[in-house]
Amino acid sequence: MKRIALFLLTNLAVVFVLSITASLLGLDRFVSANGLEFSKLLMFCALFGFGGSFISLWMSKSMAKMSTGARVITQPQNSTEMWLVDTVQRLATRAQLTMPEVAVYDGAPNAFATGATKNNSLVAVSTGLLQSMTKEEVEAVLAHEISHIANGDMVTLTLIQGVVNTFVMFLSRIVGHFVDSAMRKNDQESSGYGIGYTVTVVVCQLVFGLLASIIVMYFSRHREYRADAGAANLMGARQPMINALRRLGGTAVEPLPEGLKAAGISDTPSSWSELFSSHPPLESRIAALQNHAG
Numbered sequence: 489m490k491r492i493a494l495f496l497l498t499n500l501a502v503v504f505v506l507s508i509t510a511s512l513l514g515l516d517r518f519v520s521a522n523g524l525e526f527s528k529l530l531m532f533c534a535l536f537g538f539g540g541s542f543i544s545l546w547m548s549k550s551m552a553k554m555s556t557g558a559r560v561i562t563q564p565q566n567s568t569e570m571w572l573v574d575t576v577q578r579l580a581t582r583a584q585l586t587m588p589e590v591a592v593y594d595g596a597p598n599a600f601a602t603g604a605t606k607n608n609s610l611v612a613v614s615t616g617l618l619q620s621m622t623k624e625e626v627e628a629v630l631a632h633e634i635s636h637i638a639n640g641d642m643v644t645l646t647l648i649q650g651v652v653n654t655f656v657m658f659l660s661r662i663v664g665h666f667v668d669s670a671m672r673k674n675d676q677e678s679s680g681y682g683i684g685y686t687v688t689v690v691v692c693q694l695v696f697g698l699l700a701s702i703i704v705m706y707f708s709r710h711r712e713y714r715a716d717a718g719a720a721n722l723m724g725a726r727q728p729m730i731n732a733l734r735r736l737g738g739t740a741v742e743p744l745p746e747g748l749k750a751a752g753i754s755d756t757p758s759s760w761s762e763l764f765s766s767h768p769p770l771e772s773r774i775a776a777l778q779n780h781a782g
Contacts, residue, residue, distance in 0.1 A: 585606055
């Protein structure tokens with residue numbers, strides 16, 4: 489959960505800054521110098537939309553470490569850390585991945601994986617998770633996070649977020665164009681856009697961005713089922729992952745930073761916000777695993 493929430497928050501901030509910068513530099517006016525040209529506007533929005541998404545992906549690992557205070561294990565300091573590194577190494581080898589960085593952070597039970605590529609990734613677990621679960625259950629959680637890396641979920645999320653960013657910026661500027669035109673319909677002499685355009689674009693980006701996050705969260709929930717199934721395959725059995733999910737259901741899971749939520753093992757959505765939740769209910773994930781025939 490933690491990884492996705494941090495990614496989304498970083499992406500929102502990056503795209504917002506890029507968008508405001510473009511407006512201040514007059515790039516919007518350049519794109520629409522001869523009126524509303526849809527092809528130029530779409531290309532402009534795609535450049536900034538995908539650019540913001542990939543910048544967020546590139547920053548994801550460092551942002552995750554900074555937001556959680558995660559300490560990367562370079563030299564194991566005790567038997568638990570040695571077991572943790574060895575287990576991640578074994579699971580990464582099974583999944584045919586380069587060994588990711590392994591980190592520990594202080595907090596209630598949770599874990600996440602992040603990174604720009606399969607060969608440049610990070611797996612982090614909380615001290616609460618290590619203390620509250622058996623080694624088999626912790627291994628299942630680690631297998632779940634390794635499956636996220638093996639499935640390329642962060643890159644796929646980046647591409648989806650890039651498309652979403654593009655259309656949020658595109659539609660916001662179209663609405664801004666018509667609102668500005670309506671506000672200045674009796675002023676034929678002035679050129680360029682006025683304050684109505686800027687305000688409308690900012691408001692629309694926030695509103696459309698919130699609505700578009702429903703699409704991103706739908707993908708995030710879907711990939712949790714895949715990662716659970718991947719963990720079962722890596723472990724060679726479903727029961728360890730089922731036990732780990734049941735254990736999470738009986739503990740207070742630490743909320744991850746907003747941009748990392750989709751990267752974590754668990755999230756606890758409120759009843760009204762399930763559309764915006766990065767994880768499906770634990771009961772649904774357990775049922776899916778029980779029916780998994782892999």
